Amino acid sequence: MNNPIDPPHANGSEQRDHDIVPPARPTATAPYYEAQGREVEIFEAAYRKRLPVMLKGPTGCGKTRFLEHMAWHLNRPLVTVSCHEDLTSSDLVGRFLLEGNETVWQDGPLTRAVKAGAICYLDEIVEARTDSTVIIHPLTDHRRRLPLEKTGREVTAHEDFLLVISYNPGYQTVLKDLKPSTKQRFIGLNFDFPAEETERRILVNEVPGLDADSAARLVSIARKARSLKDHGLDEVTSTRALVYAANMISAGLPAVEACQVAIINPVTDDIELAAALLEIVRAHFE
Amino acid sequence: MSEALEPKDGASTDIDPDAAGELAAALEALARDSFVAHHAAQIALPPVLVYGDAVALEWLAACRRLFEFDRDAGRAFARATPDVAAVAKSVLPWTRQALRFLDYPGSWKAIDGFMGNLVNAYTTLGPVGEMRWADIGFAWCGRHTDSGNAYFNTPVHDLAGRLGVPGIEQLSAPAEALFTTRRLALGTFLPGALRVRALLGHGAIAPWARRGIDVLTADRFRGEAYFRLESDESLRLLLDDLPGFRAQQNERFLKMLLTAWYGEACDIQDSGWSPDKGRAFVETDGRAVLAPVTLPDREHAVLGVLHVAGHLQFGTYAVAPLKVLFAQLGLDAEITDARAISWEPLIAQFGDDTGRFKLLFDLCEDLRVDHAIAMIAPTHLRRLARLAALLPMPDGVARDYYRLASASLQFALGGAHSLSQEVATGFARLLEPDATVVDAFRVARSLLPGLDLPKPQTPEDVQNAYLPGRSPNLGRDVKAAQGPGSQSERSEQKESQSGEAEGEQDEDSETVEQETGPQDAEADDSGGAAAHAQSAANRKGTGQTRTGERPAQPQTKTGGPDRWLPYPEWDYRENRYKIDWAWVAEKVLAESNPQEAQRLADRHAGTLKRLKKAIQSQKPTRPAPLTRQMDGDDLDLEATVRYVTERIAGRSPEARVYKRRAIRNRDVAVTLLADLSTSIMQTVADGNGRLVDTVRAGVLLFAESMEEVGDPYSIAGFCSKYRDNVNYYRIKDFDQPFDDRVRATVGGLSGRLATRMGAAIRHAVHRFEGVSTPRRLLLLLSDGRPEDYDDGGDRRYLHEDTRMAVKEAVNAGVHPFCITVDTLANQYLPQIFGRGHYLVLDQIGSLPAKLPEIYLRLRR
Known part of the structure; x- marks a missing residue:
């Protein structure tokens, strides 16, 4: 179990301050990426x-x-x-x-x-x-x-x-x-948001300790939330937001709350839209 | 004569011969007066005699006086006597009360009502309460004969409203105030007030009456309609007061949910429900989701809308499976998407069991649909179950159904359940992905004989049998839908049929509604389950009214098919918005006067020239570089030299040495909104003709100056008469050129009606939509305070509303500024617009020159 205040990557392998042109391959391994297509x-x-x-x-x-x-x-x-x-x-x-x-x-x-x-x-x-x-x-x-x-x-x-x-x-x-x-x-x-299967893999890979079930639910939430794109949502729920939500869950926050702070609050000030998004979340996590 | 008395004599204990003689004499006197009176008294006398001869004598005397006063009064008195005497266990108190009516000419109707109500008055209020009830009534008779009639002819039960005498007093007090201040008859007030109390409790009477007074002050006719609850505004206001989650106001939210779950949202309309119709259900007509004005809470609404839309989505009313169903039963029913489905042939086979079957069929179909919904919204079943568990279990017949429905949810959730093997097998079939409404029907039919479910007896039994969120599926006329038969078929069918189906539906929808309504109700009655039929019929009639619709509209002279937009209005007395209260229509001014425009232009030519020159000198001709910046595209040479010099001189100057080519963004769009109420037609004190001339000149010069400035601008005017008739005249739109036609319209400006400023501001803000400038200004040109005919003389009301409208405008990024020629404006404008957001012109003649100047100052 990590110390709760440790940063996620405390290995010190990355340079904290570097020139505008950084060195090639700043990390030892390739940054994780799941291909969507070709x-x-x-x-x-x-x-x-x-x-x-x-x-x-x-x-x-x-x-x-x-x-x-x-x-x-x-x-x-x-x-x-x-x-x-x-x-x-x-x-x-x-x-x-x-x-x-x-x-x-x-x-x-x-x-x-x-x-x-x-x-x-x-x-x-x-x-x-x-x-x-x-x-x-x-x-x-x-x-x-x-x-x-x-x-x-x-x-x-x-x-x-x-x-x-x-x-x-x-x-x-x-x-x-x-x-x-x-x-x-x-x-x-x-580019578009990855396919369901891919997006689940991304979540599990990006957030160590996230169970497959929560990942599946988060991805399903995102699918539904994205259908509200033309209803006042300028930026739909991104994979990044899902990763954040997954991180918050893995940090011990209740799932609904995690989704609220990572998926809903950042993208909208519209009260009704937020309520609709919360309903979507609640239909998956409770 | 004496024979008539004989049997009664036997009943009384001792007979005083003197008294008997007096009685006989009194009866004889009565007979001389009128045969009818004598006959009636004779019939009524025996139970009175029980109380002794003295009592009987007094009663006979009263009877005679009442007959003298009015034949019908006397007859009513005599007729009611036996019953009343039996209940009241007395005669004299109410007899003496009856005599008090003699003081009020024309009160025979009141006596009739009084006598008719006495039995109930004694049983529900007791002798003391009865006294008070009668006293309040006599006070009304004293005030106004017809009001007294109305009072005594209203059933005591209704008046008291289960509260006894306090209930009567609750109603009478506001009525008294209304009568003394506005001469509103009790007969006008009472029926509405009773209904208001029945719906919302007595607390709602006072605000309802208060608003009614406003309307009444403005227009007697409208006011009376309001109190009789005949006007839309009165009913709407009442429904606005209902507590709970309001579907119409959360329509966008609910639609977004539907979009999220089903990929598309159907319409959500008002179901026309009101609290006296029983439990509030979300229903459907096969096209739209019909939601009641209010639901107990948000959870009910979310689950209910999801559930009903689920019926549409998962084919409860789809043509294909229904055809299968009818065919399997050997029924030849025509199922098309244009007609309401008639379920009668399907359920007729159950005879006496129709009521039971309907509930069980609904239960099965609901289970199927809710399970299908849970495939999309995983926690749906659990939430349904939780909500159902939170509510108290219904009593009586409904309980068994409710319990079975809850158990079916537990079963679907995979939890422990108490279902028999047979039932569980049946339900399991409904959870299979390819199950359709046909399966629900079959399962319900096969389970019905084995289940010991009681017969629903009353509409309440039926209504209470449903879990929260669910509703009777067959209750309303529902049109079948082309499309989803089962989930698997859906995608193909949708593509091929959606286009044509939609076109057809629209054409037929109206006629079908009318045709099928009554016919279906009859069929329902014959079906046997009277209770169910009744509840269905109850709801049927209400489906027509849509509360979102505009109230009837007094035609204005401009006429034409206007588009009315509703805006909320702030009621400071209630501290809340009245939804869709003020209705605004955009209109075009018919009058125009090019000669006047020309005359004004000539007259103010000098001023205009001066203005244009001033504007030109201010106008930025090219992007002015911003100098002395911390950051920028180029070095500002001058600044650099200064910087270097200062550095060398040993100071430490700020390194503001860059210049930038960016133009400071001061794009402004402005709307000039002129108050065109009657008051501008008055002659101004300083001898410059009428105020309207100055307004015309001001608007004209403003427009000419704006052409020079080059900022986008629009001009509009407004006036109002009542809250549902606010006119917004578009004189020049943002993208419209300022041409001679517009000039002529300005030349023809005139004043009419009143000043509902808040609604006009809200609409002007709405008109800014699509204008992309970062700064938006609303210049309000006014000559007086916000007022309208229906504000009931309460100035504060529209002041507060305007204040809120200004606040809303600021929140929407529009900055209102008020220019007024009302020298008293300092009394109210600071509160409405805030300090520094208004200007009072004490010299009216200076308006034309000042208006453009003010704008230029504001835009800086």
Whole structure:
């Protein structure tokens, strides 16, 4: 039995603080990933040809984990940039900083990744401002170059460099969407929530100590909850949320409560929707 | 004469010859007055004589006076005498009471009622209570003859409502207040009040009456209809007061559940139930789930809706299995999805046992369906069982059925059960995945003879036999559904048939409802189980009313098929919302006046020019870079130089050396909502004509300025008459160009009716839907306080409602701001809109120039 306040992975194998470009294979074993289809093979093929990849799919269905898994297998460092609406091209490419009495150029994470031959993952790229999405264009075609306008220079990508973006089609796409000219530069991989069987395996694997029965119930809850997508639920119950719920159960919380805090409360403030979700939970656990 | 007295003489102990003479004389006098009177008195006299001659004499004298007063009164008095005397064990007290009616001309009907009620009054209230009952009635006779009639003609049982004299006083007190303040006759008040008390207890009478007074003040006719419970609003309000879980208000929640479990949600409609109809059930008409206004609690509702939708889902009313069922019994019944299913041929074979069979059939079918539901919602059976265990076991006949149903649940759950081998085998068949309603029928038929179940005698027996969440499956007219016969067939059938089936249903549905209603009720009666039939018939009639529907509508001059939207209204006296209380219709203003618009434009041309210039100078022509930022796209050279200099000078400046090209986001959308009530037609004090001219000019200049500013804006006006007639005039929508037509409409603005501001604000907020600007402003242009015809003179009522509407608007991301020309507005606007959210213009003439200015200041 673990000490209740121990963190889940207390082995100390991971670096707590590292450079923006981390070492390749930061962990001893490959991050756990359960393939949904042929995505592993497709990604490998794309990487062999150094074609940029777009991961499409709802939040929490395993896009990031997939990439971590692939980066480990391909033995490349993974640089992740979470995009947000204030993300400017400077945040990606780099900027001048003042040091002492002079200005110093500092590479942004994208530039660092380009130079180091890492896999650069721009997570939720639609969130970024359009001007920052355009700068990736020359990187994504045969040129594989990144212009640094402010310094008047251009960086040619390391031969191992690969650009990956993620893109959540259901998420605020009315107002924000990638330009078609951006989209067509990528190999598109569609992700969805894993099949029931797979999702159960994921839960059992991710959360040691979770019994198969609870896993099955959690997965069944998620199926039902996902059917409420068009009823005010912007983000449906994700595999990640299920893993959280499973973790809370394995930490000793009653199942209904665990689901409430991990599955219901985070995704909605809508009282009726929350009540409906709770009913679904209660129909499985009591 | 004397012969007539003889047998009675024998009954009394001693005879005083003098008294006998007096009696004879009195009777003779009566005979001279009227033959009828004499005859009636003679018949009634014997039981009175028991109390002695003096009593009899006084009684005879009273009888004579009453006959003199009114023939019918006298007759009623004499006729009731024997019974009353027997129960009251006295004569004089009530005889003297009867004489008091002589003080009230025209009260013969009251005497009739009084005499008729006396027996009950003595038995239920006792002599003391009877006195009080009569005294209250006499007070009413004194107030108003017809009210006195109504009082004495209302059965004492009803008046007292099992509470004795206090029950009567409870009713009389508010009635008295209503009569003295509003001249509301007791006859109008009483029937409704009695029903209110029967439904909701006496505590509900006062609020119900209070609201009624509001309506009555506004409109006598509507008010009286309200008290007679003839108006929809009155009935709805009552049902609103019922405790429990309200299905209609939780419709979205329940539908989401259905979507989650069954992949699709059917409609959830009101079943038209009211508490005097017995137990509340969730039912279905084969298409929608019909839920009562209120259910005991949430668990009942969730399980009930799930269960009934389960019947639809798992084919209880599906065409295919029903055809099989009828065919197997050799019955040639036409089952289509357009007609209500007639179960009569199926159950006719059971004769006297129909009542038992129906309950057992339901029990079996419910078990099958609930088990199928549990395949999707695993804890369903357990929850049903738990809820059933929580409730008290019903008494009498229902108990055996209830117990069997509970046992069947335990059996399905795999727990210990007390079922016989035969029953267990039957039930086991129903739990198989391919079981259908046909199996339920067969199992019920085969088990019926072996089970010692009692016959249901009353509707209550039937109603109480069901576990919570379940309901009579055959109780209502149900239309068969194309589609699921059994789970396995479902997917194929759905694809091939759903499209055509839907089209057909709609066409026929209405006529079918009318046709099948009465016919089915008759068939039910002949079926033998009168109790069951009665309960079915009871409920049948109510299925037509839908409480969600709008009340009858006084037509307004604009006419046309308006779409009415209901909004809640806040009642501070009850501290809660009245659901769907204020009804708003969007309308188009018919009047327009292009000449007036032109005149106003010319007159205010100077002001407008000035405004436009001011706007232009404020308008950002291109994205202004934000300088001196902590972070940004480029270095702000100026700031950098300053930073470096300061550093060199030995200070430690903040490193605000970046600039950013982002525009500060100040997208604003605004709605100008003008109060178009009658009061704007008044002439203003400062000699500038009528207020409406200023309003027109203000709206016009506002629109012209907005065109210059470029922010999305809309213009609307509102007025109201009663809570169910709030008009919202769309003058210009957000996406509509400001053209001459709109100008002309503004030029033709005029005032009418009253100011139900809260409803208008709620609708204006609703109209903001689809406007994506981050800031949304609602500019309210008003000239007075919120008021309407039906607020009963209680100003605070609409004030409080408007305050709540403002609060709701803010929560919805719309910021209301009120501009008023009412110089007294300082008395109420701070409470409604809050400090700083309103402006009082003391110079009305300044409105046209001020309105755009205020907006520009607000949007900054």
